[in-house]
Amino acid sequence: MKFAYKNKETVIHRLHPACKLIWVIGILFACIIISDPILLLLIFFSTVPFVIIGKIVKEWFSFLKLTLWLSFFIIVINMFASQYGSTILYVIPSEIPIVGKLKITFEALVFGIGMSFRLIATISAFAIVTLTINPDDLLQTFLAFKLPYRTVFTTAIATRFMPCLLNDVDTMTDSLRTRAYNFNDGKFLQRIKRRSVLILPLLSNSLERAIQSAEAMESRAFGSDTKRTIYKKIETTLTDYFFIMLSTLFLVFLFLMLLFNIGSYNYYPSLDPIYINVSYMSVALVLIFFVLAPAVFSPLKKVFDLD
Amino acid sequence: MKKTYTIVALLLACLAACIIFSLIFIVDLSEHWGIFALVMMIFTVFIMFLQFERGKMTSKEISLVAILSGFSAVSRVPFAAIPGVQPCTYIIICTGYVFGPVAGFMVGATTALVSNIFLGQGPWTIFQMFAWGAVGATASVLPKLKIKGVGLVIFGVIWGYLFGWIMNLWYWMLYIYPHSFSTFLFMMVNSVWFDTLHALGNAVFLVLLGEKTIMILNRYKHRFHVEYSPHLQTSKSTKN
Structure with a gap:
């Protein structure tokens, strides 16, 4: 067993841990409040550039393997457990004690697939953060919070x-x-x-x-003084503040989405139609922008913060 | 103590405000169960952390809690080949039994956090922290009820299943619909094999090593905990 984190000199690794932490909280929050399968899939695809820029493709895949197994369970459980759909695909002929006759519906299948997108997006984001934040820096950021x-x-x-x-x-x-x-x-x-x-x-x-x-x-006189000295300090530069601000704006945007009930989608009793119009497109674009922002602007770290 | 109550009251007020706010502004509350569950778990864990912060603890006890968490996380390694079996739970039970609820909770919560630094963090981390923390905190009641031996083993078996159910919760709340008893039952049936292995593992560990572990921990507890009694000091000085 080794640290999941490996020190690599990429711009994603150099991003401030606070920025990455707020970003991952944002993604988790987004995945909870959004149930629209297309938006969930877009969030997942928007996390992929981080993996490529951060050069963690192999490790990231090993994280996703677990997800595939869990996704399979999500689809199966939803197919059998949910009886709310209206488009019946198959009715299990023999009756099951207590539960009665089970039917497999198209809506339940789509719901299962949508929820597995939700899981994949969340785990992808968490994998990126686990693989690119140094555990020591993470703990120091907790102290800063x-x-x-x-x-x-x-x-x-x-x-x-x-x-x-x-x-x-x-x-x-x-x-x-x-x-x-x-x-x-x-x-x-x-x-x-x-x-x-x-x-x-x-x-x-x-x-x-x-x-x-x-x-x-x-x-070393632990606990004698409330003012503590720290061995290694993480410096927060102006660019870091810019990234932290971006992630915080992401949270604000998500809160607005929750407030105006944007991104929710009804699977039952029959699937809501998705109209890809201007307002839908703009919500999707803003969402992608905020998820992608740290990766897109990460070269700024190289330009402005020289070691 | 007063301060703790104020903090708890404040946190509860925040939670109530969140719920009322959502009831007013969000049309369908049932869709956002996940958020509330997550917020409540985070609050519970945080309150226990504050309790740990405020308690009187020597540096020896702090380092003991830390090392025990590291130890229980490491103990997962030799058993990784046997599915479902995790000695962490038995170690956390013994810690809670000997060192009390706060240390028990801390060892449980830190075990989850630390082992996931190696195995990978995810939304499950907070649920694991809560579940293992609760194992440690509840184990502290056992010595007061004078439960040991077989009672301890039964306690381990019960927590083997309860742990699995708490871990099922995050999965069920975020990814399964509808949130009814029958779907939860379905989930429980699905995971029952792993939970049984976990419970069985706990029982075996507690039968084989329980008493010895508690003995070792008790010995170190006596070694670590030093109390200066002013009464004794004054009586000594008068003698001199």
Whole structure:
């Protein structure tokens, strides 16, 4: 297990974490309030340029694999569970106890597909953010948002110790293997039992580490002063403020969409017709603009912020 | 304590304002269940974080909570090959049992956050934080009710299923329609295999390692927690 994040020198990686965080919250919010399948698909396609510019295509695909599996479930569950549609495709001939006769409708199928677009768009955005924000920078941004210090600090220690603890697991596994201990013998219960020998030594080891890190904290007078110094500070330049403003405007636009009920779509009892007129086009264009904006303007980081 | 109540009251007021606002302006509220669920989860997690912030904790206890979260996230690795089995839940139960509700919640919530830094964040992170946090917080009630042994194992089994149902919620609310009991039942039936494995795994871990883990944690708790009693200090000084 390694950090999902890898340090690559692309403009997407260099974007301010706050901008990317607000952007992903915006996409999640958009995916919740919008149910129109075309708009959802457009949001998904608008996230793709980030993947290409950020050079994270391979990792991004591995995230999407999981989505395909979940999407399949969404379509199947909706097809069987929803009985509201009017265009019947198939009626299951035998009666099911409690539920009765089930019918599969065209509307339920389209709803399932629309919802899987919703899932794909959300997960694509989250994958981009997970893959391009350095975990340390993320935690510092949380602090800048005035999130409780102790909580963020706890998460930071836990994140930093993970590779260390993973090394411990590897060492212990190897030492047991050299004594011909087989972790894969037996069935379900036996396998759990065989692997659980690792847990208690690992627990004692990590608790000893906890004492060491606490002593290190105390020797630096942790908690004695509310004014804290930070080892590495993220600089916020004028361009960063511009990007943060763009993402915030995205949120404002979404709030307006929610207020005027734009982007919602009725699947049941029969599909709403979609009129691609000027107002629909303009909403779609503005939406695409805001989703794409950080990627489109990202070269500005290269032009204005020289390291 | 007063301040905590004020914060909770303020958050509840905000929530009420959100709901009233939406009732007035949004025609069909049932379409936006997802947002409310998400907002409420975030509030709950945030309130517990504030509680952690305000409690009296030494640096040793803070580092203990951090390392235990890291440990429980790492413990997922050796068991990754067995589907559904996650030792995190049993570790979080033991932590809540020994260190109380706030530490239990924190270890649960941080486990989700930290392991997802490696496995990938998503809308499920906040639900995992809430679910595992709730496991830790509720486990703290057990020692007060003097439940141990078999009771602890039953508790683990129950949470194996409850955890799965809470995780089904985000999926059900955002992607399934209509929001009726029958669709939720459908979801539960779909995930019952994984939940059973999770519950079974919890039971096995608690039977095999539960008591020992609690013993180890108790030992470290005594080592870590130092209280300075003014009464003792004065009596000592008079003796000298």
